[in-house]
Amino acid sequence: MKILGIESTCDETSVAVVENGRTLLSNVVASSSSLHEKYGGIVPEIAAREQIKVIIPALIESFKESGCSQSDIDVVAISYGPGLIGSLIIGVETAKVISLIWGKPLIATNHLIGHIYANWIGATNIKFPLVGLVVSGGHTDLVLMKNHNDIKWLGGTKDDSAGEAFDKVARILGLGYPGGPEIEKAAETVTDSTVDLKLPRPILRNSGFDFSFSGLKTAVANLVREKKLDGDFVNFIAFEFQNAVCEVLVKKTIAAANEFDVKTIVVGGGVSANSKLRALMRKETNKSSFELFFPDKKLSTDNGAMIAAAAFYQKNFIEPLKLQPDPNLYF
Ligand code: KG4
Ligand code: ZN
Numbered sequence: 001m002k003i004l005g006i007e008s009t010c011d012e013t014s015v016a017v018v019e020n021g022r023t024l025l026s027n028v029v030a031s032s033s034s035l036h037e038k039y040g041g042i043v044p045e046i047a048a049r050e051q052i053k054v055i056i057p058a059l060i061e062s063f064k065e066s067g068c069s070q071s072d073i074d075v076v077a078i079s080y081g082p083g084l085i086g087s088l089i090i091g092v093e094t095a096k097v098i099s100l101i102w103g104k105p106l107i108a109t110n111h112l113i114g115h116i117y118a119n120w121i122g123a124t125n126i127k128f129p130l131v132g133l134v135v136s137g138g139h140t141d142l143v144l145m146k147n148h149n150d151i152k153w154l155g156g157t158k159d160d161s162a163g164e165a166f167d168k169v170a171r172i173l174g175l176g177y178p179g180g181p182e183i184e185k186a187a188e189t190v191t192d193s194t195v196d197l198k199l200p201r202p203i204l205r206n207s208g209f210d211f212s213f214s215g216l217k218t219a220v221a222n223l224v225r226e227k228k229l230d231g232d233f234v235n236f237i238a239f240e241f242q243n244a245v246c247e248v249l250v251k252k253t254i255a256a257a258n259e260f261d262v263k264t265i266v267v268g269g270g271v272s273a274n275s276k277l278r279a280l281m282r283k284e285t286n287k288s289s290f291e292l293f294f295p296d297k298k299l300s301t302d303n304g305a306m307i308a309a310a311a312f313y314q315k316n317f318i319e320p321l322k323l324q325p326d327p328n329l330y331f
Contacts, residue, residue: 004017005309009087014028014305016303018312021311025068027303028062044084088326110310118303120309131266132268135269170182184242265281267281269301271300
């Protein structure tokens, strides 16, 4: 089954073709992130205006890349939330029109669940039960999946998401946007032994699977107040901040995996592209029997392929005219 996956919940516009939930035939991603750079965060109106321009060219490009034509597509899949309302409307209405005009069934996909399913692309034999960590710009959540349609939310952030913390701290440090890759780059220049500053590891000792990252961001703001931000100092803070976020994410995820005695841990969302998070999660998982999956780095951030993969396994068919975007959709 070939699924056309469309994603437009935030500042990316992506169209992909995925066969049987696992084989990537095409994945075209157009990002407006450079347009938001000077604002240090996403401006919803700018994102939506750009998406109107690029969604049809992305569709055409994706078909070209996949070698498919209209008749090869079995199903259209769309992420209908959570996200920015203007951006969501563009993707949802485009998917509805394609589904109606071409006479293809439509599947509605939750964007957050899509991030989890990015792991299925190119992978074999992901076993249930599993714990999924979704770490994106808008969300930080832990879920327990006993099967494809059996998802239980375990906990999430009480304030900022991990990605938001990366973006805000990058801004405080005078680094670019999006902040995650910038902090990762700055941190790479530092080795352990040269650092003598320590940031808090938020709510690590508390029970439960909730997170909190805004205090960490404030700790960075306090640290740099009235200080000259030279290169080495910025790199040290980036290194320590990245360590603090990754340690908390890894400890909570492993704790959840132990508590629910799962076979597998899967991680998804933009922050799952982070090499430190990957290395630390791998190191800790190697001490136990969990199988660990991260998506291909290109599939960590928003993309249409993960929407097509999730649609294949979840099969939430919907009549096109009944589908509405849901900016606050959750697990
Ligand atoms: O999943 P995503 O593309 O969009 C949302 O659904 O929000 O995630 C975007 C977030 C941004 O906050 C960005 O800074 C972060 O993912 N991110 C990273 C890295 N690449 C992207 N964070 C840490 N390290 C990275 N390499
Ligand atoms: Zn996302």
